[in-house]
Amino acid sequence: MSSTGEHRRGANRGVEMLLLVVLVGLMLLATRATPEGGEGHALAALGFLLLAGTVVANVLEPLGIPHLTAYLVTGMAVGPYALHLVDHQAVTDLTPINALALSLISLAGGAELRVSILRSAARSLLWATLLQNVLVLLLVAVVFFALRPLLPFVAALPLGAAVGVAVLWGMVAITRSPSATLGVLSQTRAKGPLSNFTLAFVMTSDVVVVVLLAIALTVARPLIEPGSALSFRSFRELGHEVLGSVALGCTLGLLLTAYLRFVGRQLVLVFVALGLVMTQVLDYLRFDWLLIFITAGFVVQNLSAQGEKFLAEIERLGEIVYVIFFATAGAHLDLPLLARLWPMALALTLARAGCTWGAGKLSSRLAEDPPALRRWAWSGLVSQAGLALGIAAKIQGEFPAFGAAFAGMAVATVALNELVGPVVFKAALDRTGETAHLAEAEEIAEGTPG
Amino acid sequence: MNALWALMGLIAAAFAGSVLVGRKGQPRHGLASGSEPVLIGFVVGPTVLGVVTPGLLEIFTPLAQVGLGWLALIIGLDYGWVGRRRIPVIRRVGGTLAGVVTLAIVAGAVFLALRRLQPGGPPWWQDTSRWIEAGGIGAACAETTRHAVRWVADRLKASGPVTELLLDVADADDLGPLLICGGLFALQPPAGLRWGAHPAELWAGQIALGAAIGLLAALLVSREFRSRSLWGLLFGTSMVAIGLAVRAELSVLTVGFCMGLGLSAVSRHRQAIRTLVLPAEFPLRLPALLLAGARIDVTQVPLLAWVVPTALAARLLAKAVVAAFAALVCPPLRRAGLPVFPGLMACGPTSMSIGLAFALRFPGQLGEAVLVSAAAATVLGELVAPAGLKAALRRAGEATVQTGSQPVLEVAT
Numbered sequence: 001m002s003s004t005g006e007h008r009r010g011a012n013r014g015v016e017m018l019l020l021v022v023l024v025g026l027m028l029l030a031t032r033a034t035p036e037g038g039e040g041h042a043l044a045a046l047g048f049l050l051l052a053g054t055v056v057a058n059v060l061e062p063l064g065i066p067h068l069t070a071y072l073v074t075g076m077a078v079g080p081y082a083l084h085l086v087d088h089q090a091v092t093d094l095t096p097i098n099a100l101a102l103s104l105i106s107l108a109g110g111a112e113l114r115v116s117i118l119r120s121a122a123r124s125l126l127w128a129t130l131l132q133n134v135l136v137l138l139l140v141a142v143v144f145f146a147l148r149p150l151l152p153f154v155a156a157l158p159l160g161a162a163v164g165v166a167v168l169w170g171m172v173a174i175t176r177s178p179s180a181t182l183g184v185l186s187q188t189r190a191k192g193p194l195s196n197f198t199l200a201f202v203m204t205s206d207v208v209v210v211v212l213l214a215i216a217l218t219v220a221r222p223l224i225e226p227g228s229a230l231s232f233r234s235f236r237e238l239g240h241e242v243l244g245s246v247a248l249g250c251t252l253g254l255l256l257t258a259y260l261r262f263v264g265r266q267l268v269l270v271f272v273a274l275g276l277v278m279t280q281v282l283d284y285l286r287f288d289w290l291l292i293f294i295t296a297g298f299v300v301q302n303l304s305a306q307g308e309k310f311l312a313e314i315e316r317l318g319e320i321v322y323v324i325f326f327a328t329a330g331a332h333l334d335l336p337l338l339a340r341l342w343p344m345a346l347a348l349t350l351a352r353a354g355c356t357w358g359a360g361k362l363s364s365r366l367a368e369d370p371p372a373l374r375r376w377a378w379s380g381l382v383s384q385a386g387l388a389l390g391i392a393a394k395i396q397g398e399f400p401a402f403g404a405a406f407a408g409m410a411v412a413t414v415a416l417n418e419l420v421g422p423v424v425f426k427a428a429l430d431r432t433g434e435t436a437h438l439a440e441a442e443e444i445a446e447g448t449p450g
Numbered sequence: 451m452n453a454l455w456a457l458m459g460l461i462a463a464a465f466a467g468s469v470l471v472g473r474k475g476q477p478r479h480g481l482a483s484g485s486e487p488v489l490i491g492f493v494v495g496p497t498v499l500g501v502v503t504p505g506l507l508e509i510f511t512p513l514a515q516v517g518l519g520w521l522a523l524i525i526g527l528d529y530g531w532v533g534r535r536r537i538p539v540i541r542r543v544g545g546t547l548a549g550v551v552t553l554a555i556v557a558g559a560v561f562l563a564l565r566r567l568q569p570g571g572p573p574w575w576q577d578t579s580r581w582i583e584a585g586g587i588g589a590a591c592a593e594t595t596r597h598a599v600r601w602v603a604d605r606l607k608a609s610g611p612v613t614e615l616l617l618d619v620a621d622a623d624d625l626g627p628l629l630i631c632g633g634l635f636a637l638q639p640p641a642g643l644r645w646g647a648h649p650a651e652l653w654a655g656q657i658a659l660g661a662a663i664g665l666l667a668a669l670l671v672s673r674e675f676r677s678r679s680l681w682g683l684l685f686g687t688s689m690v691a692i693g694l695a696v697r698a699e700l701s702v703l704t705v706g707f708c709m710g711l712g713l714s715a716v717s718r719h720r721q722a723i724r725t726l727v728l729p730a731e732f733p734l735r736l737p738a739l740l741l742a743g744a745r746i747d748v749t750q751v752p753l754l755a756w757v758v759p760t761a762l763a764a765r766l767l768a769k770a771v772v773a774a775f776a777a778l779v780c781p782p783l784r785r786a787g788l789p790v791f792p793g794l795m796a797c798g799p800t801s802m803s804i805g806l807a808f809a810l811r812f813p814g815q816l817g818e819a820v821l822v823s824a825a826a827a828t829v830l831g832e833l834v835a836p837a838g839l840k841a842a843l844r845r846a847g848e849a850t851v852q853t854g855s856q857p858v859l860e861v862a863t
Binding site (some may be wrong): 015016022024027030032034041042043044046047048050051054055102266269271272273277278317319323403 | 458461465498512515517592642643644645659662663666669671679681682683686687688689690691693694695696697698837
């Protein structure tokens, strides 16, 4: 890279930081001049998170920090627990935008999954699915059980109940973050075995996790509540949720294909309708809309010729979607809770990371993966986000006796994984050279006159 | 109807808007002023069918504010330009004066009518609420919409000095009303503002806020000019501007318009930004106008029978003055003759946006009076303006398509 180019980039970042300071000043002024709450707060917060996240991500880019980690940090810094430029009410009011963002991320995730990628990585995926889910669940549960004297909400429980809670914790530990994976891949435009494997694994693991959750709840309930009978209610719900969602996803995928083929205009409005309206309806009907959208994206990509057009349209919104989603997630993070629980959260996070690393090494060896995967296959599986929190919230609802404390600990560990995971994954992609072509493209763009 | 169905309806409306605008090179469908959603909104709103309830309208208030802010931003971005042609300074000044003169005449007439109909109260120079009401009605009745001029010109395939002049004046006359809105909003100090400020300071503050955020957007865009991030930066800056205006109960129209002006004035990527943003105008305008139509409640305006006719009569007079003066200083316009006068009566989206902004900021009688007057002016314009504009362009010899006798109210396809 030429020194002129570096100087120009440096100067640009300086100006951007200055503009960010002006923006922060404006928001501070508004915070002092007007009372909390109200619709204007959410609108200003939305714009501010978007701008601040974008600028901070640009400024931190030379340090190798992924954009979405920068968005998270920005959200944490300006959110209700730190600078308070975005208040609690505004964060709550922005929740529907999160549903829109998540629906787009799921559609993109499904559309990125090509049958050819799944075929080429089938052996690796099979071993990884087995070990990263079953083995990690069991290992993390064992660690959790061993640490139970240090966890107040489990320490007092009888042995059987503690085993049940440990199984549930293992369940939370095996959830990964499709949004973080896609966010890093969208930024880096990485291409290669590691990105293909991670994408395929994380997307398919969404289904596996839903199935395992039903099993875990069925096993854990009699242990935690000894009076309760072994109930297969969860499996009936599971059948409805998974099979129904896949069927609905196929239908939606075909409808989207027909729309792209015969209309092909104003896809943004279609996405808004799906993200803001359909998610609510599907929630009400108790379908898993993440699975529906992943399936729909998969159908559009693999059963029609509209896949590239579809992905291009989603990517147009991608930059906005990721910033809003992760910056809002950052603002939502309960920092005081994290400050209180951080020693145990850190221990559990390290245990999970260690188990994921070990399972990754073992599954790669058994699948005879190429060297890059053997070394780094685990790196994309550290991130956690909304799915883990959703499962923790479900467990909290099912077991109110310890649910709140359990969910609090889950929030703390997810926060750590959410911050560290993307950094690890991006570093791995850089090391394996899968992001190299992007750097080359940037070099060329930098050297282009005008 | 619940909120989800209503939201679906708004999205469908936005989709319809994108279809109605027509493909590139084709004339736009629908009414000349593009105000048919106002009628639909009125019919489905609480006053007529009640499909959309007052509670739902409250839920969608933030959406309406965003729609208004973005429309104002687009008008500001496009101000002083017709396509890729820069409007000459003299015409910009003339157009602005035409808007301000109409505003002043209508506001003055309505103020006098209000004072006469409801005697008593504070002395005239301290009668703030009536000044706000009269000023709001004046601002809502000031424009000649460029959409109607473009609609007629497209159908007649008209081009020439008169067509250009009418387009230029219609574009430039938005400046006065959109800036005045900020001043009128500032006359009633926002209840939520912790610091006291003189109305003039608040007005200047709105203009400065919009311009500063426009400048900020221009600087950010110039550093990150890639189509992927451009939308994000524009969306982010506009949300900050609109959010801060709503938060302080200031005029989103003034702030959004000034942001567009600021961005357009300093950004070297102005054309690219316009190309990116302008297609969003129709999809945004339809839901905003639907909400405006749904909010119309004639029962809330006790002096409706006097106020609205006074406003319309004053608007007729003002446009006659403007047409006469324009013919005096612009010789080509004389060839178009008398039909120019009804042609200038066209109004629509900007008027209705001002009406909606007042209805949101001043709920009740005051806001409704402005909204109802804007709707009445739009209906009157729709009845007389297309025929007037067609006749004017034909008489000027600039219409290349002779379509024979045209219905006054034409719903073209």
